[in-house]
Amino acid sequence: MKSIASEANPRFRAWLRLAESPRQVRLAGRTLAEGVHVIEAARAAAHPIEALLVRRGAHGAAGDRLREQLCSAGVDCYELAAALFDRLSPVERSAGLIAVIAVVQRPEPRDLAADALYLDGIQDPGNVGALLRVAAAAGVRHVLAGPGTAALWAPKVVRAGQGAHFGLALHELADPANLRRALPGPWFGADAHAGTSLWDTMLPATPVGWMFGAEGRGLSAGARAVCDAYVTIPMESVVESLNVVSAAAVCLFERRRRLLATRGRSLRPLGDGGTFGKNAP
Numbered sequence: 043m044k045s046i047a048s049e050a051n052p053r054f055r056a057w058l059r060l061a062e063s064p065r066q067v068r069l070a071g072r073t074l075a076e077g078v079h080v081i082e083a084a085r086a087a088a089h090p091i092e093a094l095l096v097r098r099g100a101h102g103a104a105g106d107r108l109r110e111q112l113c114s115a116g117v118d119c120y121e122l123a124a125a126l127f128d129r130l131s132p133v134e135r136s137a138g139l140i141a142v143i144a145v146v147q148r149p150e151p152r153d154l155a156a157d158a159l160y161l162d163g164i165q166d167p168g169n170v171g172a173l174l175r176v177a178a179a180a181g182v183r184h185v186l187a188g189p190g191t192a193a194l195w196a197p198k199v200v201r202a203g204q205g206a207h208f209g210l211a212l213h214e215l216a217d218p219a220n221l222r223r224a225l226p227g228p229w230f231g232a233d234a235h236a237g238t239s240l241w242d243t244m245l246p247a248t249p250v251g252w253m254f255g256a257e258g259r260g261l262s263a264g265a266r267a268v269c270d271a272y273v274t275i276p277m278e279s280v281v282e283s284l285n286v287v288s289a290a291a292v293c294l295f296e297r298r299r300r301l302l303a304t305r306g307r308s309l310r311p312l313g314d315g316g317t318f319g320k321n322a323p
Contacts, residue, residue: 043096043119046126054126057095057142061130064193067145068214074197075141076132078104083205085112090144093118097127100138109139132198145195148213154225154249156183157297160216162255162265163190164286170194171202172287173254178206180294181301182252186216186224188265190256218264225251228270231261232293234283237272245297247304252293254286 046054059066060074067073072092075081084091094112098121113119122130130140151158159177164170170192177185187194194212221229229251230243237243253269255261261269275284275292284292 043113043121045098045121047123049126049129053120054122054130057130060142061132061197064196067193067195067197068147071145071147072142073145073195073200074130074132075143076139076197076201077137077204078102078108078139080200080203080205081108081112081139081141083208084141084143087208089208091117091141092144093120093142095127095130095140095142096121097131097136097138098122098124100136102137105137105139112141132201146212148211150216150220151184151186151211151213151224154184157249158182158184158186158225158251159290159294160186160188160218160221160229160251160253160265161191162188162218162253162261163259164254164256165190165192167192167196167198168202169285169287171199171204171206173290174199174203174206174210174212176287176291176294178209180291180298182210182294184211184213186213186221188216188218188262190262218262218268221251221268225249227251229253229268230293231255231266231269231272232286232289233260233272233274234289235274237274239276240273240293240296241276243271243273245300247301250297252290252297254290257283257286 057074060070060072075084091112094109094117096109096119109119159182161170161173164173174185192199194214200207231253253261253265255265273293275289
């Protein structure tokens with residue numbers, strides 16, 4: 043394992059740019075994936091791992107085992123001084139492992155044959171990562187991010203996604219004007235107050251699109267121009283609205299519940315061992 047102790051090291055400087063700039067992630071075609079669970083999910087999906095970065099002094103049974111497996115498999119492994127590693131980590135209390143992984147760049151989709159989720163101007167990386175996790179768990183396969191949404195492959199989003207990235211088709215900088223070409227409809231927009239109750243909304247068995255906007259601002263005019271209908275989650279009046287992640291979870295799992303009910307099946311865990319995608323409709 044190679045050791046890096048200086049911030050002047052060119053490899054460290056390149057990784058630091060990935061940690062600090064979502065734009066650099068897009069340009070470089072690689073990102074940082076922190077944590078044992080996320081790295082193991084990448085391995086399980088045969089996602090390209092370019093390098094493994096280890097925090098000097100970090101130990102743990104799961105982390106040590108993963109480090110040994112990756113280094114033995116020929117992945118370039120680097121031990122970083124604690125101060126350098128902490129500058130790269132998207133979390134304060136890291137497990138001490140970061141993988142440098144490839145970014146899958148996809149063009150705007152056409153002729154989607156499965157449900158899709160459109161994220162409209164959602165800027166918080168934690169929310170975006172959690173939305174990807176909800177989508178993957180609910181059986182949605184395509185996530186499109188509109189302008190103004192946090193970069194889907196930014197390190198903080200990858201960390202919050204907890205492996206969801208490797209079970210989804212992700213499309214960034216998607217223009218809402220092109221969504222009809224990707225999925226003719228219907229498209230349902232989430233509206234905290236002005237939509238039809240989700241319980242009363244007809245959801246066809248054919249693919250549908252879901253749109254969620256930033257909390258407070260809601261959906262943009264461009265996104266609203268695509269919507270066929272708006273849905274509202276019925277709630278007690280003491281609560282004005284749910285955050286965007288909770289709202290998406292309610293809508294997407296109601297959709298999944300109905301799809302499974304039409305097939306005579308009840309809700310059950312997806313896959314095994316936390317793997318996204320298996321047994322999904």
